[in-house]
Amino acid sequence: xxxxxxxxxxxxxxxxxxxxxxxxxxxxxxxxxxxxxxxxxxxxxxxxxxxxxxxxxxxxxxxxxxxxxxxxxxxxxxxxxxxxxxxxxxxxxxxxxxxxxxxxxxxxxxxxxxxxxxxxxxxxxxxxxxxxxxxxxxxxxxxxxxxxxxxxxxxxxxxxxxxxxxxxxxxxxxxxxxxxxxxxxxxxxxxxxxxxxxxxxxxxxxxxxxxxxxxxxxxx
Numbered sequence: 001x002x003x004x005x006x007x008x009x010x011x012x013x014x015x016x017x018x019x020x021x022x023x024x025x026x027x028x029x030x031x032x033x034x035x036x037x038x039x040x041x042x043x044x045x046x047x048x049x050x051x052x053x054x055x056x057x058x059x060x061x062x063x064x065x066x067x068x069x070x071x072x073x074x075x076x077x078x079x080x081x082x083x084x085x086x087x088x089x090x091x092x093x094x095x096x097x098x099x100x101x102x103x104x105x106x107x108x109x110x111x112x113x114x115x116x117x118x119x120x121x122x123x124x125x126x127x128x129x130x131x132x133x134x135x136x137x138x139x140x141x142x143x144x145x146x147x148x149x150x151x152x153x154x155x156x157x158x159x160x161x162x163x164x165x166x167x168x169x170x171x172x173x174x175x176x177x178x179x180x181x182x183x184x185x186x187x188x189x190x191x192x193x194x195x196x197x198x199x200x201x202x203x204x205x206x207x208x209x210x211x212x213x214x215x216x217x218x219x220x
Contacts, residue, residue: 006099013103014151020110021147024140027113032121032131039121054123064112065165068105072158075101099150102157106146109164113143116169125169139167 076098149157
């Protein structure tokens with residue numbers, strides 16, 4: 001019964017790729033000025049109200065990232081695999097709970113992508129790499145490749161989700177966040193190099209690896 005459920009989920013992920021890619025094309029070509037209405041709205045609000053919104057945004061982002069990381073670690077049995085999981089993990093046959101957890105986290109990341117388009121002007125988070133065509137193209141490419149990797153049961157989706165998380169707006173304004181983003185991109189690039197070098201027993205799409213490499217180089 002569980003295998004039938006996984007098979008249906010895998011088929012649904014396969015058919016979801018074209019509409020997701022269409023949504024990502026729209027994400028790229030919907031310009032930032034479309035969301036400037038939310039900046040005008042924030043200018044009319046009290047600074048204390050905006051500060052409360054910023055605290056809620058930061059808290060929800062940290063909570064969602066922590067819960068996602070914990071759920072993936074538990075449901076995909078990543079404890080003994082560590083950073084090599086994108087090379088060795090078997091999404092379909094290794095655990096009955098891994099693919100559903102990855103699907104839920106990926107859908108949440110897709111929703112957050114659009115929420116951030118609103119949050120950046122509303123909370124004035126338009127820092128380096130958060131606006132412009134290049135930023136939208138990189139985020140759309142990584143998000144689209146996440147769902148393509150899921151459709152192919154590609155374990156490199158874990159590295160792509162980590163890349164997508166480090167591309168989110170840096171709203172906490174601390175000195176260590178740039179280093180955390182740089183470290184994440186470095187790990188993703190190292191995993192991609194390891195895949196091209198022939199390490200790893202799981203089937204990993206070279207397309208996903210190439211997209212991760214390009215995104216690591218293009219993101220700021």
